[in-house]
Structure formats: C-alpha cells, structure tokens
Amino acid sequence: MERHRLVFSGSGGQGIITAAVILAEAAVLYENLIAVQTQSYGAEARGGATRSDVIISDSAIYFPKVNQPNVLICLSQEAYNKFSPIIRPGGLLITDTRYVKTHRKVDARQRELPMYQTVMEKIGKPIVFNICMLGALIGLTDFVKSGSVKKVLKTRIPSDFLEINEKALDLGMKLGNAYK
Amino acid sequence: MERHRLVFSGSGGQGIITAAVILAEAAVLYENLIAVQTQSYGAEARGGATRSDVIISDSAIYFPKVNQPNVLICLSQEAYNKFSPIIRPGGLLITDTRYVKTHRKVDARQRELPMYQTVMEKIGKPIVFNICMLGALIGLTDFVKSGSVKKVLKTRIPSDFLEINEKALDLGMKLGNAYK
Amino acid sequence: MNENLKFIQGNEVCVEAALYTGLDFFAGYPITPSTEIMEHMAKRLPKIGGKFLQMEDEIASLCAIIGASLTGHKVMTATSGPGFSLMQEALGYAIVAEIPCVIVNVQRGGSSTGIPTHVGQGDVMQARWGTHGDHAIIVMTASNHQDVFAITVDAFNLAETYRTPVILLFDEVVGHMRERIFIPKKGEIPLVERLRASVKRGVDFHPYLPREDGRLPISDFGGVNRHNVTGLAHDMWGFPSDNPQVVHGLIRHLVDKIQNNTHKIAKYKEYYLQDARTILISYGSAARSALHVVENRRSRGEKLGLLELQTLWPFPYYLVQEKCADAKYVVVVEMNMGQILQAVKVSVDRPERVFLANRIDGVFITPTDIRNILRLIEGKGV
Amino acid sequence: MNENLKFIQGNEVCVEAALYTGLDFFAGYPITPSTEIMEHMAKRLPKIGGKFLQMEDEIASLCAIIGASLTGHKVMTATSGPGFSLMQEALGYAIVAEIPCVIVNVQRGGSSTGIPTHVGQGDVMQARWGTHGDHAIIVMTASNHQDVFAITVDAFNLAETYRTPVILLFDEVVGHMRERIFIPKKGEIPLVERLRASVKRGVDFHPYLPREDGRLPISDFGGVNRHNVTGLAHDMWGFPSDNPQVVHGLIRHLVDKIQNNTHKIAKYKEYYLQDARTILISYGSAARSALHVVENRRSRGEKLGLLELQTLWPFPYYLVQEKCADAKYVVVVEMNMGQILQAVKVSVDRPERVFLANRIDGVFITPTDIRNILRLIEGKGV
Amino acid sequence: MEEPKLKELVINRDWCKGCGICVHFCPKKVLELDDNEKAFAKRPEDCICCKLCEFRCPDLAIEIISSRGTARRAPTKGLLL
Amino acid sequence: MEEPKLKELVINRDWCKGCGICVHFCPKKVLELDDNEKAFAKRPEDCICCKLCEFRCPDLAIEIISSRGTARRAPTKGLLL
Amino acid sequence: MAIRDYIRERFFPHIWCPGCGHGMVLNGLLRAIEKIGLDKNEIVMVSGIGCSARIAGYVDFHTMHTIHGRALAFATGIKMSRPELKLIVPMGDGDALAIGGNHFIHAARRNMDMTAIVMNNRVYGMTGGQYSPLSGYGTMSTTSPYSNIDHAFDVVELSVAAGASFVGRTTTYHAKQMADILGQAIIHKGFSVVEIMSQCPTCFGRQNRLGSAIDMLEHFKENTTPIGSKAKQKNPDLIERGIFVQKKMPEYCSEYEKIIERAMVTVHHRDRRGHREYN
Amino acid sequence: MAIRDYIRERFFPHIWCPGCGHGMVLNGLLRAIEKIGLDKNEIVMVSGIGCSARIAGYVDFHTMHTIHGRALAFATGIKMSRPELKLIVPMGDGDALAIGGNHFIHAARRNMDMTAIVMNNRVYGMTGGQYSPLSGYGTMSTTSPYSNIDHAFDVVELSVAAGASFVGRTTTYHAKQMADILGQAIIHKGFSVVEIMSQCPTCFGRQNRLGSAIDMLEHFKENTTPIGSKAKQKNPDLIERGIFVQKKMPEYCSEYEKIIERAMVTVHHRDRRGHREYN
Numbered sequence A, B: 001m002e003r004h005r006l007v008f009s010g011s012g013g014q015g016i017i018t019a020a021v022i023l024a025e026a027a028v029l030y031e032n033l034i035a036v037q038t039q040s041y042g043a044e045a046r047g048g049a050t051r052s053d054v055i056i057s058d059s060a061i062y063f064p065k066v067n068q069p070n071v072l073i074c075l076s077q078e079a080y081n082k083f084s085p086i087i088r089p090g091g092l093l094i095t096d097t098r099y100v101k102t103h104r105k106v107d108a109r110q111r112e113l114p115m116y117q118t119v120m121e122k123i124g125k126p127i128v129f130n131i132c133m134l135g136a137l138i139g140l141t142d143f144v145k146s147g148s149v150k151k152v153l154k155t156r157i158p159s160d161f162l163e164i165n166e167k168a169l170d171l172g173m174k175l176g177n178a179y180k
Numbered sequence C, D: 001m002n003e004n005l006k007f008i009q010g011n012e013v014c015v016e017a018a019l020y021t022g023l024d025f026f027a028g029y030p031i032t033p034s035t036e037i038m039e040h041m042a043k044r045l046p047k048i049g050g051k052f053l054q055m056e057d058e059i060a061s062l063c064a065i066i067g068a069s070l071t072g073h074k075v076m077t078a079t080s081g082p083g084f085s086l087m088q089e090a091l092g093y094a095i096v097a098e099i100p101c102v103i104v105n106v107q108r109g110g111s112s113t114g115i116p117t118h119v120g121q122g123d124v125m126q127a128r129w130g131t132h133g134d135h136a137i138i139v140m141t142a143s144n145h146q147d148v149f150a151i152t153v154d155a156f157n158l159a160e161t162y163r164t165p166v167i168l169l170f171d172e173v174v175g176h177m178r179e180r181i182f183i184p185k186k187g188e189i190p191l192v193e194r195l196r197a198s199v200k201r202g203v204d205f206h207p208y209l210p211r212e213d214g215r216l217p218i219s220d221f222g223g224v225n226r227h228n229v230t231g232l233a234h235d236m237w238g239f240p241s242d243n244p245q246v247v248h249g250l251i252r253h254l255v256d257k258i259q260n261n262t263h264k265i266a267k268y269k270e271y272y273l274q275d276a277r278t279i280l281i282s283y284g285s286a287a288r289s290a291l292h293v294v295e296n297r298r299s300r301g302e303k304l305g306l307l308e309l310q311t312l313w314p315f316p317y318y319l320v321q322e323k324c325a326d327a328k329y330v331v332v333v334e335m336n337m338g339q340i341l342q343a344v345k346v347s348v349d350r351p352e353r354v355f356l357a358n359r360i361d362g363v364f365i366t367p368t369d370i371r372n373i374l375r376l377i378e379g380k381g382v
Numbered sequence E, F: 001m002e003e004p005k006l007k008e009l010v011i012n013r014d015w016c017k018g019c020g021i022c023v024h025f026c027p028k029k030v031l032e033l034d035d036n037e038k039a040f041a042k043r044p045e046d047c048i049c050c051k052l053c054e055f056r057c058p059d060l061a062i063e064i065i066s067s068r069g070t071a072r073r074a075p076t077k078g079l080l081l
Numbered sequence G, H: 001m002a003i004r005d006y007i008r009e010r011f012f013p014h015i016w017c018p019g020c021g022h023g024m025v026l027n028g029l030l031r032a033i034e035k036i037g038l039d040k041n042e043i044v045m046v047s048g049i050g051c052s053a054r055i056a057g058y059v060d061f062h063t064m065h066t067i068h069g070r071a072l073a074f075a076t077g078i079k080m081s082r083p084e085l086k087l088i089v090p091m092g093d094g095d096a097l098a099i100g101g102n103h104f105i106h107a108a109r110r111n112m113d114m115t116a117i118v119m120n121n122r123v124y125g126m127t128g129g130q131y132s133p134l135s136g137y138g139t140m141s142t143t144s145p146y147s148n149i150d151h152a153f154d155v156v157e158l159s160v161a162a163g164a165s166f167v168g169r170t171t172t173y174h175a176k177q178m179a180d181i182l183g184q185a186i187i188h189k190g191f192s193v194v195e196i197m198s199q200c201p202t203c204f205g206r207q208n209r210l211g212s213a214i215d216m217l218e219h220f221k222e223n224t225t226p227i228g229s230k231a232k233q234k235n236p237d238l239i240e241r242g243i244f245v246q247k248k249m250p251e252y253c254s255e256y257e258k259i260i261e262r263a264m265v266t267v268h269h270r271d272r273r274g275h276r277e278y279n
C-alpha cells in the first residue's frame, strides 16, 4: 500500500482534529492498517491555523509528522494561506467554498467543495461540517472505507447525534464523488 | 603563641555559646589574635549537650573544629559524661559543682568550681552564670585579658545589665585565681 | 475488531497501563501537555471504584499520592516542567521515606513557561538532580505507544521493587500523538506487587531494614504494624536520628539500592548495532526520527545503528560503553542542549567521537535534521 | 580596635557584603542554617532605609525579590535545601526573564528534611539543574569569611553583568562559624551597577537585545521605557513568541552568555600547585580541612597542592584540566557523594587518577579523614 | 445638558470577532452582524449613544463618537475624526 | 458518688522537666519542686484528685491514681498498682 | 487619553475566544484607569498564567506575565520596593485561588496597597476546561465528568476573612459597575479585591450547556443583584454585587516607613533568638 | 486504655522545652482519643515540620512527619484512599498558615473528614523565633526587631470562610475544654479545625517579655472567655473560646462514593474539552 500523508487544517472549533482522528481510527481499528495522528496546538485563537497530521500505511511509521502531504484539506483562509505551499506535487487539495478563496495554482488536484453550504442547507447544523468534510475526502479518495468511519462514529457520537453525523458523512461522500 | 583549643559544653539555656563567642571576640578584636568559633546545634532540647568550640591562635586556622581540647568546660552532667573523654592529656577540665559530679580521673588539671553557687549567693541572678564561668577560665588561664572581655561585654550587653555581668566576671576570676 | 486494539494518545496509553498494574489512586493538577492523563483518570477511575483527586497545586498532588501509597495503593501523578519544578521538595521526601509512586512528566519546550504546546526534552537532568541533597532516582521513557504501555507498567514494578518514586519522562509528541496499541491481556506482563511486612501484631517491625534480597517490606497505614514515616534522617524503625553511622547507612542505602541494580533496571532497545559504524543514541519521541533515518540508510546499505534508551537514570554507562566500543561515530539525538550527551561522553572511550544532533526550538526533530548533521559529522558539509 | 574588624558568623558576613554592594531589598522565609541571614537583614535594612520582607514561603520570597529587582534594586533571598527546592520554578523564571538577583543556599545535610543542623554539600548538582529545561546558571562558593565577603560582592556583580540570577552555595559550617573579617572600605572592591537603557521616552526599546559588548541594558519599572517581562519564550521586546528561530535564539543566548564567559566568571584559589604530585580539589568549608592537610604535609616536604574552586558553575573544565595536567593523583574533597567529582573526571585526561575524599553523614570532614583516604589512595592501607 | 448625538460608530473589523454581544444588548437594536460575522451599524440613526456596546465589546472593537463623547484621540484639541 | 481519694500520686522523674506548671496551678498547693527541679507531692493528704496537674503537665509526667480514677494500665481488670 | 492609548495595539486582535469575558474585563479596567487619569508610567500590571493572565501583554504599562499563581508575590516585591507605583494584579480563578490561594490570603492579610482582580470564569480556561476552586458543586468539567463535588470558595468571604480592606464583586455584564468598582479599588489605599464573574463560553459554557457568551451574560444579569437588595431577600440564591468592604486600615508600606524611623534610632545589643535551630 | 498506651514511651522525655505548650496539646489530645476509645490502628496522625510537628513521633498510631506546610495534602491522600481511618493533623501556626495556608483553605473547602489542629504559639519555634502569620501586630521576634507590622489571621474566621464545617478554639490552660473540643472535632464528620493557643516560653515568651510558661498560661486564662460571654461584651479584646461552627455538610469521601455509583452507569462519548491547550 502506498503511504498516505494527510494534513487537515482550519481554525479552532471546526472539528479538524476530530475528523483526522476518526479517519485514522477507522483505518487502524477496522482496516488493519497502521496510522499515526498528531496535531499542533496553537497558542493563539486568532489566526491560529489548527493543523492535524495523519499518516496511514501498512508498514511501521516512525516519524509521525507530515512534511509534504499528498492530501491537504484547508477549511479556513489562514490555513490555506499557510499550508497550501507544502502540498506534494500531484497531491490532492480540498478547500471549502464558504471559507477559502483559493488564489494560486498548485501542482495538485484542487477541489473546491461547497461542504459548509451543503451541510447548512441539508442539515442546518454547522457542528457536522467536519464529518461532511470527511465524507468528501472518502468520496474523493478510497484508502478508508466509509463503513469503517461509520463504525467509529457509532462509538464516539452520542446516539441522539449519530443520525445527523451519518447523514453529513453521506452528503460529503456524494459531494466527493461528484467532484472526483 | 601556643594554639588554644577550647570546648565549652553544657545544656541549652546556660549561655555556653555566648560565653565562647565573647571570649573569642575579645581575642580577635582587642588582642590582635586569630580565633574561630563553631557550635553544634542539637536537635533535641533534652539531653542535648550544647557544645561550642573555640580555637585561638596567632596564625591562620583552617580546620575550625576541636578534636581534643586542651581546655574543656562542662556545665552539665550530660556534657561532662559525653565530653570528658576527649580532653587532651595535660589539659584543663573545669566543671561546676552544682551541676556536675565528676566520676573519673582524667589526665588533666581538674577544677571543680562552685561557680553557680557563687553567682546565686553574690548576685542572685542565674543569667550571669556563663560570664562567671568565663571569669573563672580567665582566672585559671591567661591567654585572654579580662580587660578585653570587659570591652566586649560593653558592646554586647544592654547598659542596665552591664554591671552584674562585670561583677560576675570578677567573681569568676577570683574563683579561678583561688583554684589555680 | 480486536477488543484490545486501540487508537489513542500516548497520555491515554499511560493511563491504561497504570490501570493495568492495579493503580487505583491518582491526584494531579492540570498542565499542558500532560493534562489528558488526569482527564482520562477522572473518567476511568470512578468507573472501577478508584479515587481521583484534583488538588490545589502540583506539590499537593504529589503529597496526596504519597499519602495514598502509604495505605497500600498504587498511585501516580502527572505534570509537565513547571509543575515538576514545584514537586521537587515532595519528591525528595518520597525518595528518603522510600514511598513507591510514579510521577509522569510529559515534557514541553523551554525552561520557565517556555513554549508550552511544543515539544522538548529539557528536563532530563532535572529529573536526576532536581531535589536537594544526594539521592538516586529511576527515570524511564519510551518512544511509541506499545512501549509507553510496557514502560509504564515497568515503572510501577520498579517503584514496588525498590520502594522508590519512579519518574516517567515522556514528551509532548509521545503524549499527544495517537497511534495504535494492543492493550496486553491481564497476566501478559508480570506485575510486582507491594511487599508487605509479615510480622504479627506487637512484633518489632523495621520498616527500613532491607531483607536478605534487598527488598524492604512495608506495612500499610491502617494495618497492625504502626510505624513512623519521616523525611529526617532516620533509623531502621523510621525514627529520626542524626547519629552519623545511621545517617551514612541511610544515604548509602538510598543510592546503592538503585545504582547497584542498574543492570536490572536499565531497559533499552537496539537496532542494527552489530556492525554499525555510526551509532545513534536516542530516546523518547526523538528516537522515532532517529529510527527513521537508520531504517532509511540501512535500506541503502549504510552501516547505521540505533541504541534507544528507555532507562535514563540510573544511566547505563556500562551498556553505552559496550555497545559503542567499535563505532566510529556516536551521535546523540535529543531535543535539548545535550543532556544525555554528557552521560554518553562519560561512558565511552574517546569521547571526541561523540556528537550531538539536536533541536531546541520546540520543533520536532526531523529525519532531515539528523541527516544534515550526519553529513556534517562525516565531513561532507551541508 | 580596627573599626572594620569584626568577629561574626559567615551568614552575617554575607549580609554585610550584600549591603556593601548597595543591596536594599531582601525577602525570605526562615530555615536552618540560613536563618541568621534574614535575621540580620531584618535588623540592618530598616536602619539604612532598605526594605525587608518576610514572605509566606520560599517561592514567594524569590518572586518578591524578582519583582523588586525590576524596579531597579539589588536584591537577595536566602534559604537552605528544602526551601531551595521550592524555589525552582521561580528560579527558572528569573533565568528566562533575565532578572539580576542573588539566591543564597546555606546547605545542610541530607536530602529531604535530612539532618537540618548538620553540614553537607549535597546541593551542587541541584543548583545547576534544579529547574526544568535547558539553562545555564552561575554558582559561587567560599570557605572563609574574607572570601565569603568577596564572593558575595562578586555574585552581585555577576548578576548585574550577565542579567541573571546567581546562586551563592554556602554550607552550615561557613554560615554558622565565627571568625574575623575585615570589612573592606567603600570603593575597595569595584561594584558593577545596573546597566540602564538610555533610550528616550517613546523610542523603541529592546529589553532583550544584547549590546555590542554582550550586556543587556534594562529599564526600571516606573521609568519611561515600559516593557513586558514573561517566562514564555519571547522576542527582543519581551513579548511571547513561539517562532522557532526566536526560541532557538533565546535559548542559545541564555546559555551562551554564561557558558562562553566561563573564563571571566570562574574564580578560584590555588595553593602549591606548581610542583604538586597530589592535587586536592575542594570548595566551601571542606576546603578548610583540605588546606589544613596541604599545609601540614608541605611542612613535611610532601608535594601536595590545593585547587579551591569558588565558581562551581559554569564549571571551569579548562582550568581543572590545565592545573591537574601533571598530577599523579587528583583527590576531590567534598561533603557529598561526588557531585563535583564527576565534573573533575570529565575535565582531566586519565580520569582513573581522580579520587574522592568525602563524608555524607553530617559530620564535618576532618583533616584526619582526608589523610586516611590519601593513605589508601597511595596504596599504604589504613 | 444636550442629548448626545452620534457622530460616528466606528467598528474595527480586524478586531471584531463576531460574538454578537453588542448586537444583542444594544437597547435600540442599532447593530447587526454581517455575512462575515462582523458587527456593523444597521440603524445608526436609532443610536442613543449609551455606549453600552463600546463598554461591553470584549475585543475593544467598537467606538461611539458622539457630540458629547470622547473622540478617538486628543479630543481636547477639538479634532473631529 | 463518693469523693475520690488519692491512692498514689506518681511523678515520673525522668520525664519531669521542672516547669512548675503543676505546682503553680494545683488548687490545693499539694505539689512542689525539689532541689533537682523535679515535682513532688509535698502535701499529698490535701489532694482532691481534681487531676488538673495530670491534665496540664506538658511532659505527661504526673499521674493521679485515685479510688475512682484510672489506674496506670488495664484498670478494668481490677489491678491496683 | 482614550483607552486605545493604554493598549499595545500591535498585539490586537487579542488571543481570547469570541465572546470571552476576559476582554470585557480589559475593557472595563481601561475605562476605570482612564477615568482616574493615571499615567502609564505609574502603573504596573502583574499577572500569572492563564487566559486571564494574557491581559498583561495588551496594556501599555509596565507589565509582567509571571508564573502560575504567584502574581501577588511578585507584585508585593514591586510595590514594597517602589511604593509610589500603582499595582494592578489580574488573575484567573485558578491562578488566584487554586495554586495561588496562599499568596492571595497573605497579600490580603498584609494590606499592601494593590488591586487584585479575580477574573472568575469558574474554570481553567487555558488548559481546556478543568474545574477550579470557584466552579462549584455540581458543575461539569473535563476533570469532573460525573459532576463536581468540590465546594467553591466565596471569594468575597475569603478575602474579608483574610483581611482585605476593600472587597467588591460584579460581572462582565455590568460593564459600568465594573469600571466603577475597579476605579474605587484602584484608588483605595490598601489591598483591594475585585471579583469579576467572567464568561468562558469555550470551556465552562460548553460543558455546562450554558449556551453562547450572550446567554451567559444574560445569566449574570438574572442571577445577581445589588448588595442588600429586596430581590436577594426573596431569592437567597442570587449573588450579590457591589462593594462589600471598604475600610481604612494601616497600609503596609506606610507602616514600614515607621519601622524605618524606629530602626534609625534603635541600638541593639544581644540576640533575642530562642535556642531552637532546626529543620 | 490509659493514655500511656497511646504513646511511644521509649522516645520520652520528649524534645520540647520545659513548660512548652505543645506537650499540653499532646496531653489533651490523648485524653480526647482515650475518651472516644479509638483503636490505635484506626488513627493516622500526619504532621509537617516544626516543634509542633514532632508530636507525631510520640504517639503510637500510624504516623507521618512530612514536609513543612504540606501535612494536610498528605492527609488528604490517606483519607481519600482509606476513608475508614481517622485523620488527625496537628500543625504549628507557621506550618498551617504561613507556608501551608493554601492546603489549609483548600482542605477546609473540600470538607474531607479530618481534624486539623493549629498549635498556635504565634512564632516559628523550631527555627528560633521569627514572627508567624499569627504573631500579630506589634509583637517582637527575631525578624521583627522593631516590632511586627504584619496583621494576624484570625484562624477561626479564615477557617469558616474557607468552608470548614467544625471550628473551635481554646488554649492549653483550658485543659479540659481542650480535650472536650478535640474530642468533638474528631467525632465530627467533615473537616474540623481546632486552634489551640499554646505557649512557647523559649521564643515567643522571651522576646515579648511574657515571663515563664506559667505566666503565659495565666495570660491565656485572663485574656480569653467563652463564646458569647458577658465579659466579652465589656472587653471586646478578649479572645473567645469554644466551638464556633459545627454543621452538617456533605463529606467529601461520601460524596465521592456517589460519583463512583454515577460513573459505573455513565457511558461517555466525545471529549467535552475546550479548545485551549496551553501554558
């Protein structure tokens, strides 16, 4: 298996880290893969581009950080400005249309998805934005199965919120597939 | 000048340390000698034989403690029991008749003086017992002049107590001379 | 799904391992990057009937667990640099009174408040020498979650074996990183339990007199052997003494029981040392980058090896000497200004072949950093 | 009688020397055997219009003097082992925020509460490494009252020169012993005064940007150059930054400003080293017994010498190496389990010729103790 | 004294974090959040210059400049911003 | 109940430090200090067994054994010391 | 001067979360200072560690961001060494009363002239939401996941008992009262304590399901009442706001001046030291 | 059992000075324990450092002589881990309220069942006579040679404000009251504080010219009065003795039992942690 190096980025409160953890956990618990997740804690709330790195692989991972991601997700303008230069050529860059105005070309597949908008239109709860993003990622790629992610959601999300989360995941996947 | 190594001992509250300090200070400030004074602080009040070491000399003193005193003063039974074995052969051992019952011979000049008794009879204030002892020591030896000690007393004792201290010193000197 | 397979933070692994040993008492005060340890304890302990206490500060936390240890419990506290500095007086007490307990320091960057959310390994020497007076101490670390688990269990075992506090010196990367871990089954890792005095009620009991095998039985507060615990120099009954012989005996005992057992205490891992011309020595999260470089270069046929230390103190001088005897270069990889470097230099013959590959700016040291330094050492320039 | 001749305790000498430098602020918490320092301060300071504060504990004492230093005063606190352990967090703050201040630790015996009224020198490594994170520190000591005076003045001078806390590491014997001292006249020992920023109101002021000569001007709180002081990693204005370059620069600066000036900072005394076959290395009160032995043996024609260290940290490795180059035996005389011994071993070629003459039982090491050990080293048995 | 009159309602958009406190507690409902979650004066004409918004803004992002009030700098010199 | 009667007034001379507290506060002036500054019962016959001396002694050096009081050990077993 | 002249604009926007009460405390404090008309050079602000403590970086006074819990000890040294300076010591509830509780009560006891502000959000905000000694029984936090059994201090009662000569309390909602009480506290000669109930929507609000910052401010409005109000008699659960203590008492630095005078004329003779020398 | 059965006779005579009040506290405490009839194995005594703290060495319970000021923190760990044990924590005034003040107020706040005894001799005895936070204005000590300007805490008021559910005060002179209050404090379920004014003739007495231990005891007799007495109305300077607070309040260990019950049935899902992670 090819080694996947992902960087999730955005601003505090968007659920970036949770999404990264869910993905990696799904890979480890349900797909017998190896994964490592780290995050950088910003001192500042303002301008604090939150970042979480995930590596997924079928062989041992030592260095746990991602220098050049082949998948980069940016959910805020600051995050985009800060991290878009580090994407690995040929990689995948996912941004949200509501939050990010892309302003330069990178040598990568660039996908600007209306994830926030979709969530607000179809579910109306911004809290599941991150799960929709995860769905989109799965839709666009295929290294983790959506079923695995759903299993993780079941263990992490209180039952009364489970449905909207699953719905958000499905919406995201559709979006991802559509923009594939 | 011969090097004088003194150990003052007794129980807490008898003013052992003050006496040792006054003697050494007199030697340093008024007789141009070199002196070092140390003391051991016992953890315990009971059975705590207080001890203060003084070395007086006209040349540099490095090691500041006294292993074998040539003058040993014991003002309590515990102090006597504990320290009498360490006196240097040929030295001088001074004890107080009220507090110490000597029970063995040491190879030293042994002087049992009624210092406490004299103080109580002539002055009536136990607080100057230590100064009387100092007087006796000066009376018995001669390495520090009484005038020097009196000068120290003037700087250390509030004026209303000075007289009885000087008197105690004189009484002690007489006693010392008498038992010489 | 394997029930025992988990994908969690290093801090949580530490909690799981502590619970595995039977820990049922934790007291702490939050501080980044160790806070998750206490947060998980707060969740987990009540569920198993254990006790969780949030104290007013770090020294109170350590005092509280020392107290709880005396009633027979396995105990732990967790903190980071500033809190660890505040614990030093109580740490000395636990050493002198010989109280088993485990103190976790998840290191962050810098001295003073420093760079709280960033990584560093600057507390290595403090862990050894932070409290006043002569003493010895056991300090352990690990670089991945499976090892964090094993070493944490080990820390509790050593604390019981030697009746002493043990420091777990992790770092921000290990503490916050999530990776997979298989939680061992009960019984899979042997546990050392508290050795309790077997004397009957009324029989003279010596809480500070080692047995033939060196271990010191203890009696729980609340049991029949009442005894006294003090930080003053004390005799074999635990009562204060300033008798020089007693004092000498006590201090030698405290140091020797650990120093003389370095062979038994020292844990390490080695990778490709047999024929290594260049040996990296590393520990904690830095060892991950070191191992990355080693695997990488080995795959290119270069003779690189890694000695990963898991016991930092007592420092296994003999081990380092032996392993490095034939190496041309020894490169210590750590995230400080060379705290283990010094110990390595003392261990080996020809200390001039020992180099330092480090970072001190709060950024996790990368394989590239190490490679760049290796090139310089080998005379190849930038 | 000479007005300047006094017969006083070492603790009092330290007070007189501090006042000589212009100290006018002291805060402390009593602890044996340092208490007389604060008691004399309590008497002396109000008489000269200075400020004396008894705080609620040791860390508060250190915090208070750091605060007072920022208003431009020369400041000091004094304690012993347990209190010094409690100060460690605030000590790190003073180091990182670069606040001149002097901290006296009059060492007592043992770790933890230990043997409070007895002597020991067990806090040497703690003074170096007690606070968390990479840092450097200046630690000075002395063995007799005239030197206690000079070294105390020196400590204040170094604190100002390098804008850093300086530790005075005395011990019970030096602190409590009385011997004669000549108090130097005003001007006899040069004083280093606080270097104040000369920028005018409104001009950009960089409290953390060293001048060409390495010194860092500071501006007093209450003056016209308002600035920020923090224990977080900070930039040249004193504002928090976790920029890796800034962090790196700060930590290197803090360490280098001291380490790179070891030659200037290191004070020592030497006795008969030119032709010495056996060199004793000692410091603090232990050096008195060592000197006693040296004088004694020299008078018998034996080639003994003494290197008395007055600066313990930064350790003058180069000096020890140079002085000991030709000696057959090097014997470190100290009252701990060999804390300076390690540094000496690292300094010299052929560390196998370095021996330890020590005591750890609270009893002051005697010339006889040293002689007995010398005989054993020389192969002459007991 | 004369009723104060609003001269300018300054909102520092770089500092405003869109918490909505000013909006919610304005007695005259003068303020609203825009699409970018920054406060703005929707109905400045209703403002009674009570300055509660200015006093409560956690980000020091609002300033009410009224005929009676404090101007941004050196108002004593009569500067009108 | 019958008036208590003093059986024995035990003073532990090894523990007594001669502070004189018992002497001073005894309502019946039963106690005095001897030449060695140890307390002793000068007038045991006056003792009313109030036990104030026993309760106040800082050195636990006095024990009043009365017809009604606590004997030194195991009084329930009827032992008279 | 406008309040903008009292801040270091280049560090804005500040690091606090949207709606954080700490910004409102900063706002109120600056207004109080502006009203009194203090010069920037005569004010020293000393803070500890916490979200609250970051306030010191934003004001253009002499500022000191110290270590957790010890701000008052640093401030004591500054004030004592330079009594003409005005000391303002803002602290979080954890900073002031968890790790810093001892310095707090001792500072109150000494009655040295300075103003301690407790920015009470009932939680450790900076470390992500653990309970504090002011959280109170029944609150939720990351370290009281089954609800808190620790009782809270009453800051006012504790300050009074410890000896503070000025004690007030208000909330961030009561912006004008806040500026007013802070102003009076700063002018007061002696140790003054002002507790300001401050919302932390991110940690305390979220975990205790208290809604947004706005909801929390409404809560302050509804659950507090002026000291001695009728409302309080009807509903004793209401928290009182206002100035509880404001009394003239000898101030420490002034007292020390007298010590200096006395010392200048005293001649000492003998040590009055007891014989104990231990531990 | 006789009180002799509660002590470790081999360490007697004890180290305290002739006439020291601390011995009288030991005496009274043993009588209280004897009266309650506790078993030696169920009592844990934890002390700090000071003359007072040496009390732990003399009693034949489970004993712990810890570090200066932290006794209550150790005791908290012991009690929490083994709630069936009786915790008695004697402390000097410096130990309890100088360096130990924070642990004191927090222990009071938690209301964990234990008995804190403040052996208040108004001085640091062990280190030879420095003033303590209970010495009070105008007293002499080696560190207040020109007389003390520090105000004293009122232990009773501070304990009450901090939350103690039992608070009493008496003196060594009042031996029977002392035993009685101590007994009630020990039986009380919750955190109890008993302040016992104790004479230190060696340090406090000497420096303040109060005469012998006997004189100091007379002083206690004359300057104290039962709570609410007429004498107090006439002379407000009199110090009141007795039990000030004795109230039923949830005890910490019992409360924790409820947490355990609740935890056993709770299922957790998501971290409720705020986003802050810092300092």
Ligand SMILES: Cc1ncc(C[n+]2csc(CCOP(=O)(O)OP(=O)(O)O)c2C)c(N)n1
Binding pocket: C029, C030, C031, C032, C058, C082, C083, C086, G049, G050, G051, G052, G053, G068, G091, G092, G093, G094, G095, G096, G119, G121, G123, G124, G125, G126, G127, G132, H278, H279
């Ligand atoms: C010695 C030490 N212990 C712990 C910490 C971690 N820490 C930083 S801030 C803080 C508490 C913050 O709570 P509070 O004082 O209430 O301030 P807030 O963030 O809520 O404003 C803690 C525990 C630290 N920095 N230093």
Ligand SMILES: Cc1ncc(C[n+]2csc(CCOP(=O)(O)OP(=O)(O)O)c2C)c(N)n1
Binding pocket: D029, D030, D031, D032, D058, D082, D083, D086, G278, G279, H049, H050, H051, H052, H053, H068, H091, H092, H093, H094, H095, H096, H119, H121, H123, H124, H125, H126, H127, H132
């Ligand atoms: C950390 C620390 N600081 C200071 C000391 C020194 N010390 C020992 S006991 C004591 C105070 C004793 O006073 P108090 O608690 O009132 O007890 P007392 O001796 O008066 O009974 C002090 C300051 C110490 N042992 N440890």
Ligand code: SF4
Binding pocket: E011, E015, E016, E017, E018, E019, E020, E021, E022, E023, E038, E039, E056, E057, E058, E059, E060, E061, E062, G019
């Ligand atoms: S109160 Fe301030 S930060 Fe909040 S929305 Fe209004 S202007 Fe913006």
Ligand code: SF4
Binding pocket: E025, E026, E027, E028, E029, E030, E031, E046, E047, E048, E049, E050, E051, E052, E053, E054, E064
């Ligand atoms: S000044 Fe008053 S009325 Fe005007 S916008 Fe602000 S809150 Fe509304």
Ligand code: SF4
Binding pocket: F011, F015, F016, F017, F018, F019, F020, F021, F022, F023, F038, F039, F056, F057, F058, F059, F060, F061, F062, H019
């Ligand atoms: S009270 Fe006790 S110690 Fe004092 S004199 Fe009487 S018996 Fe002796």
Ligand code: SF4
Binding pocket: F025, F026, F027, F028, F029, F030, F031, F046, F047, F048, F049, F050, F051, F052, F053, F054, F064
């Ligand atoms: S029992 Fe009462 S009357 Fe008898 S000796 Fe003691 S104090 Fe005096």
Ligand code: SF4
Binding pocket: G015, G016, G017, G019, G020, G021, G022, G051, G052, G121, G125, G126, G199, G200, G201, G202, G203, G204, H274, H276
């Ligand atoms: S975490 Fe809470 S206290 Fe901290 S800035 Fe955010 S809202 Fe304010």
Ligand code: SF4
Binding pocket: G274, G276, H015, H016, H017, H019, H020, H021, H022, H051, H052, H121, H125, H126, H199, H200, H201, H202, H203, H204
């Ligand atoms: S110094 Fe004071 S407190 Fe200590 S034993 Fe002596 S009289 Fe008691």
Ligand SMILES: [Mg+2]
Binding pocket: G050, G092, G093, G094, G119, G120, G121, G122, G123, G124, G125, G132
């Ligand atoms: Mg808070």
Ligand SMILES: [Mg+2]
Binding pocket: H050, H092, H093, H094, H119, H120, H121, H122, H123, H124, H125, H132
């Ligand atoms: Mg006391």
